[in-house]
Amino acid sequence: MQKSRIFIVIPVFNENNVLRETVLSLFHEGYRIVIVDDGSTENQKKYLENLEVDFLRHRINLGQGASLQTGTKFSLMQGADIIVHFDADGQHSAKDIPLLIEPLISRKADIVFGSRFLGESKNKIPFAKKIVLNIARYINFLFTGILLTDAHNGLRALTIDAAKTLTIKENRMAHASEILFWVKKKNLKYKEIPVQIIYTEYSKKKGQTIWQSIRILYDLILHKFFE
């Protein structure tokens, strides 16, 4: 498979130079990179100078879920074979992508989720985070009947067929669970692959707080009510 037909969608909101490092690490691998700037108040292009990437910009801030959907739709229109969702804050590793997309190429899965609980980085997860993620995975299980080892990992890969069947409607952070709803509803084959999560001060700052987890739960309940 041509690497240029593997699209990496990166939602971006008021990032710093870590964004450039993230993009560079992917760029060297030869993937096509789609940046979705979710209405940042600061100019994000300055971190992307001299890098050939697709730059999309929401006029207003809609949320990470909406950005992923925009990037995914754009990738489909541009003729992607595989779409990878990747975080901008440097917590994912470009080296995990070949492992992540292997099951898609061999048709063993339609969608692959990265899991920090399967790999070596398991022991590096902060304690509070571990508890919240464990609660979250059982909540997802209650809602969908699918029990993943990692509930809210931003690293995932989809085939075009999977990307076409699902439309992320949860604009904010509940999209990770919403994708599971789609997996269940459309009977997609899924697989979990161990991935590395690099916790830095920056990624922790950018990551989710307990309060946001409650917001996700709230969004999920409303999603069930109104969809």
Place this chain on the structure above:
Amino acid sequence: MTPIQFILLSGLLFTALYFYVRFRNRVADVLLLLVFFATATVFILFPDWSNIVAHKLGVGRGADLVFYLCIVLFVFVVLKLYSRIRKLEQLLTELIREKTIEEAEKQD
């Protein structure tokens, strides 16, 4: 007429007029409002009647009955508004998404 009756009635009249001016072309809405305002007026002028209804329904006081009904109505309105907001949000997202993809640029 007690002062509270006067306050409630004038408030009701004002609201009724406002809605009538805005929705006079929608017969069903106007009819519904008419029924609502008529009921309210009757209970303001004859507060004891609400007690009679309340007793029949197993509620101690008329004022309590009105309060309970208001809670149900309130929840209904909130849910209704919320689903409307969600629809609007999805519409807005779609619009922004289309615009975004239209304006997508290749950077180098």
